Amino acid sequence: MGLNSYSVAHGLVLGIETSCDETAVAVVEDGSRALSSIIYSQEVHAEFGGVVPELAGREHERRILTVVKQAISEAGLEMSKPKLEAIAVTMGPGLAGALMVGVAAAKALSLAWEVPIIGVNHLEGHLFAVRLEQDPIRYPAIMLLVSGGHTMLVLVEQPGRYKIVGRSLDDAAGEAFDKVARFLGLGYPGGPEIEREAGLGDPSFIRFPRALRDGSFNFSFSGLKTAVVTYAKRNPQVELADIAASFQEAVVDVLVEKTLNAAKEFEAKSVALAGGVGANTKLREVLAKRAHDLDLGVCIPSRENCTDNGAMIAAAGAWRLENFGPSDISLGAYPSLGLQESI
Amino acid sequence: MILLGIDTATEMTSLGLCKYGEPPSLVSFPGPKNQLESIGRVVQQLLDDSEFSRSQINAVAVDVGPGLFTGLRVGVSFAKSLAGALGISIVPVSSLDILAFSQRNCPKTVVAAVDARRGEVFYAMYRKVPGGGIARISDIAVGSPEDVAAEIESMAESVLLVGHGAHKYKEVFSTVSQVHFAGSAVSYPLMPMLFEIAFPMTFSEEFVPPESVEVVYIRDADARVNFDVRQALRKDG
Numbered sequence: 062m063g064l065n066s067y068s069v070a071h072g073l074v075l076g077i078e079t080s081c082d083e084t085a086v087a088v089v090e091d092g093s094r095a096l097s098s099i100i101y102s103q104e105v106h107a108e109f110g111g112v113v114p115e116l117a118g119r120e121h122e123r124r125i126l127t128v129v130k131q132a133i134s135e136a137g138l139e140m141s142k143p144k145l146e147a148i149a150v151t152m153g154p155g156l157a158g159a160l161m162v163g164v165a166a167a168k169a170l171s172l173a174w175e176v177p178i179i180g181v182n183h184l185e186g187h188l189f190a191v192r193l194e195q196d197p198i199r200y201p202a203i204m205l206l207v208s209g210g211h212t213m214l215v216l217v218e219q220p221g222r223y224k225i226v227g228r229s230l231d232d233a234a235g236e237a238f239d240k241v242a243r244f245l246g247l248g249y250p251g252g253p254e255i256e257r258e259a260g261l262g263d264p265s266f267i268r269f270p271r272a273l274r275d276g277s278f279n280f281s282f283s284g285l286k287t288a289v290v291t292y293a294k295r296n297p298q299v300e301l302a303d304i305a306a307s308f309q310e311a312v313v314d315v316l317v318e319k320t321l322n323a324a325k326e327f328e329a330k331s332v333a334l335a336g337g338v339g340a341n342t343k344l345r346e347v348l349a350k351r352a353h354d355l356d357l358g359v360c361i362p363s364r365e366n367c368t369d370n371g372a373m374i375a376a377a378g379a380w381r382l383e384n385f386g387p388s389d390i391s392l393g394a395y396p397s398l399g400l401q402e403s404i
Numbered sequence: 405m406i407l408l409g410i411d412t413a414t415e416m417t418s419l420g421l422c423k424y425g426e427p428p429s430l431v432s433f434p435g436p437k438n439q440l441e442s443i444g445r446v447v448q449q450l451l452d453d454s455e456f457s458r459s460q461i462n463a464v465a466v467d468v469g470p471g472l473f474t475g476l477r478v479g480v481s482f483a484k485s486l487a488g489a490l491g492i493s494i495v496p497v498s499s500l501d502i503l504a505f506s507q508r509n510c511p512k513t514v515v516a517a518v519d520a521r522r523g524e525v526f527y528a529m530y531r532k533v534p535g536g537g538i539a540r541i542s543d544i545a546v547g548s549p550e551d552v553a554a555e556i557e558s559m560a561e562s563v564l565l566v567g568h569g570a571h572k573y574k575e576v577f578s579t580v581s582q583v584h585f586a587g588s589a590v591s592y593p594l595m596p597m598l599f600e601i602a603f604p605m606t607f608s609e610e611f612v613p614p615e616s617v618e619v620v621y622i623r624d625a626d627a628r629v630n631f632d633v634r635q636a637l638r639k640d641g
């Protein structure tokens with residue numbers, strides 16, 4: 062199915078995302094052009110080395126209106142009459158108390174501005190982030206969705222038709238980055254810290270194990286994490302940078318290989334990247350190069366569109382609105398919502 | 405002057421719409437469980453059933469706590485966003501002030517208490533003001549019912565307890581001889597009381613821009629409490 066059969070609401074959609082530790086709001090036109098995208102990344106979690114749900118809820122509540130106002134004004138609109146077609150909001154999966162802030166705010170805005178509300182699945186939002194980029198994607202596509210909470214390979218036959226063909230059996234890739242970074246005494250979040258350190262080291266210094274080379278499309282990162290910790294303890298003389306580089310190499314290697322294998326198996330026309338770990342430079346470079354060598358279409362969104370943002374929620378919302386209509390005002394928050402589930 | 409009232413601080417959710425000098429329209433329902441699902445529909449209904457349009461609302465009066473954290477965030481996020489979009493202000497009111505206000509004619513010291521979960525209550529003390537009204541004479545605090553009971557006992561005066569936090573731990577508080585309990589009809593903050601407090605505040609322009617409204621948590625987030633303890637231990641060790 063090509064781009065032509067892809068229909069979205071053409072008006073302006075406001076997207077609200079508060080599922081984890083980013084308070085993000087954007088205005089998107091035509092389901093694909095972001096007129097504004099404001100992302101407030103909560104820094105309160107850094108000292109804890111992971112997201113603290115209660116603090117995330119408090120920060121979202123504190124910031125939500127300010128971020129909405131910024132998104133409206135940067136899009137050149139007026140708070141009193143923004144002329145939106147709909148308000149899209151992440152309804153799950155995510156942290157319950159965090160999701161509830163976004164949904165409550167979305168309901169109030171929908172009521173005040175008299176525009177419909179659309180509940181969006183956060184995972185589907187990530188898959189729609191590619192729509193915000195210039196290159197139209199060719200379906201079927203294999204999408205690698207990698208973040209602090211998720212690691213999955215999704216076969217997208219067309220928007221709305223998904224099949225999860227592989228997933229992590231233990232830690233999410235982003236979680237492995239966080240845990241290894243913490244062990245190595247690097248900061249939080251672990252992804253950017255490991256990447257920075259890895260840039261100074263030799264990726265072939267140690268060959269860490271690549272798990273689940275069994276032909277399946279599932280992932281496992283806990284063994285790799287243990288191997289890195291054990292190695293670092295036994296070899297205190299080895300440079301931190303070399304360990305970080307070798308670890309990153311192992312993660313990227315497994316992610317790219319399985320993505321390309323899945324693309325081959327399911328005869329995908331393209332591969333795409335989504336989720337916060339998609340901001341990793343090495344992953345972006347290796348995936349782009351190897352997919353290109355195989356003549357596959359490649360869609361790697363900008364770093365801002367890989368990490369959680371409101372524009373991807375608005376993009377998914379514009380598509381949902383056109384194809385399924387708005388949600389009911391009685392919409393709730395659904396912390397463990399699955400990719401194929403709609404409400 | 406028309407106010408929209410929002411109270412999601414306790415296990416009783418209350419929403420209301422009120423024109424000054426007229427009886428308010430009110431909807432209350434139990435359980436924080438359906439709060440998020442219901443809040444939009446109920447406010448919509450209140451507006452539809454009234455003769456007012458949303459653009460006629462002058463301010464949003466909201467209970468900012470202390471109380472149940474998640475519920476407070478739903479109510480305050482909703483209130484802020486609604487006020488922000490309508491371009492109006494917010495009148496923030498404390499849950500304990502609303503409870504105490506229901507006993508404003510009581511000659512005794514009034515202690516208002518709401519359930520804080522985990523075996524604790526949020527509470528504050530109040531005294532009748534000459535000429536009408538009631539004023540808070542203590543900080544808002546959190547403590548175990550036993551500690552609060554001991555504090556009341558040391559005051560050596562007759563005290564009236566009001567609120568669900570008092571009723572839930574009635575056995576503990578009853579051990580103090582000079583304690584009396586307000587009726588259970590005022591266990592939860594009542595929307596008409598919120599309006600009675602909020603109207604004069606609106607007239608005297610004691611309202612705030614929506615983005616400046618702060619939820620009154622009193623208690624730190626768990627992680628921070630545990631983390632501080634861990635840090636302290638580490639420093640000692």
Ligand SMILES: [Zn+2]
Nearest residue numbers: 187208336369
């Ligand atoms: Zn995400």
